[in-house]
Amino acid sequence: xxxxxxTGFVLVTALFALSVxxxxxxxxxxxxxxxxxxxxGTRESxxxxxxxxGDGKYVGFHTEMGEKIAADIKKALGMSQLAIKFQxxxxxxxxxxxxxxxxxxxxxxxxxxxxxxxxVAFAVTTYVEEVRILTKANSGIKGIADLNGKTxxxxxxxxxxxxxxxxxxxxxMDFKEVFGKDHxxxxxxxxxxxxxxxxxxGQILAGLASKAKNPADFKIVGEVLSVEPLACMLRKDDPxxxxxxxxxxKAMIKSGELAKMYDKWFMQPIPPANAKVGLPLSEATKxxxxxxxxxxxxxxxxx
Amino acid sequence: xxxxxxxxxxxxGGGETYFHWMxxxxxxxxxxSGCALALALATGTVMGIARTTQVRAFVWIGNAWTxxxxxxxxxxxxxxxxxxxxxxxxxxxxxxxxxxxxxxLGLFTSARISExxxxxxxxxxxxxxxxxxxxxxxxxxTYRYVLLPMALRIVIPPLTSESMNIIKNSSVAFAVSxxxxxxxxxxxxxxxxxxxxxYLAVTFLYFISALAVNRVAAFIERRMRVPxxxxxxx
Numbered sequence: 001x002x003x004x005x006x007t008g009f010v011l012v013t014a015l016f017a018l019s020v021x022x023x024x025x026x027x028x029x030x031x032x033x034x035x036x037x038x039x040x041g042t043r044e045s046x047x048x049x050x051x052x053x054g055d056g057k058y059v060g061f062h063t064e065m066g067e068k069i070a071a072d073i074k075k076a077l078g079m080s081q082l083a084i085k086f087q088x089x090x091x092x093x094x095x096x097x098x099x100x101x102x103x104x105x106x107x108x109x110x111x112x113x114x115x116x117x118x119x120v121a122f123a124v125t126t127y128v129e130e131v132r133i134l135t136k137a138n139s140g141i142k143g144i145a146d147l148n149g150k151t152x153x154x155x156x157x158x159x160x161x162x163x164x165x166x167x168x169x170x171x172x173m174d175f176k177e178v179f180g181k182d183h184x185x186x187x188x189x190x191x192x193x194x195x196x197x198x199x200x201x202g203q204i205l206a207g208l209a210s211k212a213k214n215p216a217d218f219k220i221v222g223e224v225l226s227v228e229p230l231a232c233m234l235r236k237d238d239p240x241x242x243x244x245x246x247x248x249x250k251a252m253i254k255s256g257e258l259a260k261m262y263d264k265w266f267m268q269p270i271p272p273a274n275a276k277v278g279l280p281l282s283e284a285t286k287x288x289x290x291x292x293x294x295x296x297x298x299x300x301x302x303x
Numbered sequence: 304x305x306x307x308x309x310x311x312x313x314x315x316g317g318g319e320t321y322f323h324w325m326x327x328x329x330x331x332x333x334x335x336s337g338c339a340l341a342l343a344l345a346t347g348t349v350m351g352i353a354r355t356t357q358v359r360a361f362v363w364i365g366n367a368w369t370x371x372x373x374x375x376x377x378x379x380x381x382x383x384x385x386x387x388x389x390x391x392x393x394x395x396x397x398x399x400x401x402x403x404x405x406x407x408l409g410l411f412t413s414a415r416i417s418e419x420x421x422x423x424x425x426x427x428x429x430x431x432x433x434x435x436x437x438x439x440x441x442x443x444x445t446y447r448y449v450l451l452p453m454a455l456r457i458v459i460p461p462l463t464s465e466s467m468n469i470i471k472n473s474s475v476a477f478a479v480s481x482x483x484x485x486x487x488x489x490x491x492x493x494x495x496x497x498x499x500x501x502y503l504a505v506t507f508l509y510f511i512s513a514l515a516v517n518r519v520a521a522f523i524e525r526r527m528r529v530p531x532x533x534x535x536x537x
Binding site: 091092095096115116118119156157158159161162165166168169178179180181185188189192193194 | 315316317318386389390396400477478480482486489490492493494495496498
């Protein structure tokens, strides 16, 4: 009976140790471990970054990266099983869905900016988007200066609308704007001649042009109008989860896995049409990978 | 959830505040609704009357018009006017977006108004028409002096609903590049990340617009009341 106190002590210590490791997990990591699942927010049509093939299948550069991050989370938490659920989001609902816990990690095409940093946190930037001008190859438009007196299309609910507005004011230009309800609609405006140019994220323009009846009819021209860092979005004030996500991305950059993924989605033929986007890794994205950071859009300057 | 209404005073980057922009978007909503309502009332009334005449060609045209415009979803009709018609008739490519939206929304609503006008005329006893013709009025005169003064009073309540509907339906026009309230909501919430506040403000503007229409129509209804007729029982 003399041993009892000691055994008791050991038991208590062991229990204490267990409870500590369970208490260590807070926020999203605890939720993932407890539920055995993670919900990734994704987009249905964000060019090669994130899109759907239908039937609940979601693919793309950021989607695949999100799956890899989920696999690393599973490893970090020592779980044997982790179910990945996809939740398609839109520009309107992505922030509320992350805030209210429906989505744990959103990897789509979300720009990291100061306004959003008040509501959510961002992982390190994984893609730097450049807003460009798409026009018909024979239009004679070579840059923003040539848009004077022309009709310019862009998509409702995107930051490109604001970019265009700022450019118009800064350069004292006069052009007519038309707004497509989605990217396909805006591209139709350009294709049917209702608009002379389409201003949008470069990779979206490249993707749309590559899927056109005759891709050679379209050309991306002129200067970069705006630079936007895109990153995965997660709940604010959850440093443990942010660290696991960031570590996973940094490891992918270091091992060259991210570069391989980029090549797969942007340089090789991709489903469903087996067309190539054909957009080489930009200097800005290379820089973001070389020095991983989560600087907001406001700290970027035009090249 | 923390509220932030300050952003309405921020600059949009184009030299005006978000509040100014919302007011101009509201203006587009009202202008579009007003023009579309005028078109809808004019064409809808003509078509509704045509359907109650005894001239088979008129009845056929009125019925065809009504069925065509009420059996196609509104957004599809807007796309037809905006994307398809200008491709078929290249001369129409110069037509401003606003006109295309007015035509789309107005003709869609005209089908509903045609149906209501027809119902109003048919609600009258058939003897009214015969009495008019019997005293020697022509058919147009019978409509002008006997049937329509009563029928139009009867249909003021459904026409009020339709006028309120057109304001709400005008929100679909964002899809054809009209920078009205719904467009403002979608765009400004993306720029400011204050979706909840923006949608609340826009909801309020839609609400007071429709309510104002309702009050104006109630006023007209009161002023038009004729003792001893339907609608005068208050």
